[in-house]
Amino acid sequence: FALGGLGSGFADNEAELKELVEKAFANSPQVLVEKSMKGWKEIEYEVVRDSQDNCITVCNMENFDPLGIHTGDSIVVAPSQTLSNTEYYKLRSVAIKVARHLGIVGECNIQYALDPNSEDYCIIEVNARLSRSSALASKATGYPLAYVAAKLALGQALPVIRNSVTKTTTACFEPSLDYCVVKFPRWDLNKFNRVTAGLGSSMKSVGEVMSIGRSFQEAMQKAIRMATPGVLGFQPPPKDSAAHMSMEKISHELSNPTDMRMYALSQAFAHGESVDSIFEKTKINPWFLYKLQEINQTRELLTTRAGETMTVDLMRYAKQQGFCDAQIGECVGSTEMEVRACRKALGVLPVVKQVDTLAAEFPAQTNYLYMTYHGDKNDPVVLAPEIAKSKGTVVLGCGAYRIGSSVEFDWCAVNCVRTLRKLGKKAIVINYNPETGSTDYDEFYL
Numbered sequence: 001f002a003l004g005g006l007g008s009g010f011a012d013n014e015a016e017l018k019e020l021v022e023k024a025f026a027n028s029p030q031v032l033v034e035k036s037m038k039g040w041k042e043i044e045y046e047v048v049r050d051s052q053d054n055c056i057t058v059c060n061m062e063n064f065d066p067l068g069i070h071t072g073d074s075i076v077v078a079p080s081q082t083l084s085n086t087e088y089y090k091l092r093s094v095a096i097k098v099a100r101h102l103g104i105v106g107e108c109n110i111q112y113a114l115d116p117n118s119e120d121y122c123i124i125e126v127n128a129r130l131s132r133s134s135a136l137a138s139k140a141t142g143y144p145l146a147y148v149a150a151k152l153a154l155g156q157a158l159p160v161i162r163n164s165v166t167k168t169t170t171a172c173f174e175p176s177l178d179y180c181v182v183k184f185p186r187w188d189l190n191k192f193n194r195v196t197a198g199l200g201s202s203m204k205s206v207g208e209v210m211s212i213g214r215s216f217q218e219a220m221q222k223a224i225r226m227a228t229p230g231v232l233g234f235q236p237p238p239k240d241s242a243a244h245m246s247m248e249k250i251s252h253e254l255s256n257p258t259d260m261r262m263y264a265l266s267q268a269f270a271h272g273e274s275v276d277s278i279f280e281k282t283k284i285n286p287w288f289l290y291k292l293q294e295i296n297q298t299r300e301l302l303t304t305r306a307g308e309t310m311t312v313d314l315m316r317y318a319k320q321q322g323f324c325d326a327q328i329g330e331c332v333g334s335t336e337m338e339v340r341a342c343r344k345a346l347g348v349l350p351v352v353k354q355v356d357t358l359a360a361e362f363p364a365q366t367n368y369l370y371m372t373y374h375g376d377k378n379d380p381v382v383l384a385p386e387i388a389k390s391k392g393t394v395v396l397g398c399g400a401y402r403i404g405s406s407v408e409f410d411w412c413a414v415n416c417v418r419t420l421r422k423l424g425k426k427a428i429v430i431n432y433n434p435e436t437g438s439t440d441y442d443e444f445y446l
Contacts, residue, residue: 397431
């Protein structure tokens with residue numbers, strides 16, 4: 001067992017195999033030699049089963065990157081976006097059969113490799129426990145996996161445990177998502193000596209962010225801003241920045257990904273490279289590439305409108321594509337505050353939506369909220385009358401983990417909110433970290 005794929009890799013010839021084996025034996029007493037499925041889709045399912053054999057899938061997730069990049073270093077999207085109905089239910093059925101065959105009581109994470117050119121698949125691994133992916137699935141769906149898994153371990157059945165979000169339904173249901181969640185990794189490679197930036201089967205990220213939107217584009221641009229403060233979204237970096245690349249370097253980066261691959265993708269589209277060309281180099285599913293190309297086309301459209309009056313339709317479309325005010329300002333030659341004033345004058349405002357786990361089939365009783373420009377009406381916020389009249393307190397979370405910042409900051413934020421609520425105060429956490437601190441304590445973020 002090697003945590004985070006430590007010592008693993010891909011070998012194309014005997015010399016590379018020998019080099020990999022030497023590294024592997026430095027970390028483990030054994031080496032597994034397996035068939036390479038590099039380039040296949042990587043799919044995950046979170047499964048919950050009780051002692052009475054009730055079994056459900058809570059969430060399925062799809063890696064933006066093909067197999068070959070560790071899931072901890074990959075962008076992950078929930079729910080899956082490119083699976084056919086047949087593929088989705090086939091993998092779901094297998095996940096439930098595996099959980100039953102292994103006799104798992106509690107929660108389990110199953111990872112698949114799926115051939116994009118057929119329905120051939122392999123199970124990469126089964127984690128019969130709460131994992132990093134479980135924390136993401138819990139945040140993405142609003143289903144309290146840690147809480148439910150603990151109850152199941154004590155012998156309770158899924159139909160008996162209440163859904164803590166709706167307060168009226170049971171935990172024996174499969175969440176329905178009417179939004180898109182994107183997990184984006186964060187690296188701190190510049191803080192280490194003699195570390196290669198190349199991404200592969202060994203995990204190198206130290207944290208991650210999670211964003212929610214009503215479209216992939218909106219969620220993706222949110223995530224990019226969260227993971228890298230100062231970067232406004234999916235757009236080419238300034239020419240005087242270290243992230244600016246020549247065409248030769250862009251091509252090499254696409255074929256040999258590092259932590260700079262998102263910059264390479266944005267610059268490739270800015271230079272007019274086609275989706276087919278980028279797919280051949282990256283093996284990233286064309287569906288995702290077309291969505292990124294759409295963001296780039298919106299950016300180019302905004303650039304052509306520099307100096308012109310912004311229309312309501314264009315402003316709303318840009319916001320629904322995930323553009324922030326500062327990003328729009330760069331495109332049209334205005335400041336962030338000028339764009340903000342224009343947007344408000346046009347009546348293009350965000351709405352607050354609830355994560356209700358059941359796609360509005362049942363009303364949510366908890367305030368797990370996100371903001372989006374896809375909508376014209378806020379979801380109702382649930383507050384006790386005595387708390388609704390009090391002044392509120394905002395608790396700022398720590399954001400993505402990094403070197404020197406870890407789970408203790410989540411613990412502090414959660415306990416701060418709980419103490420304020422015990423004192424009868426309105427309190428909410430604003431954060432974008434899908435890690436385990438708040439998940440284990442059954443607290444939700446805005």
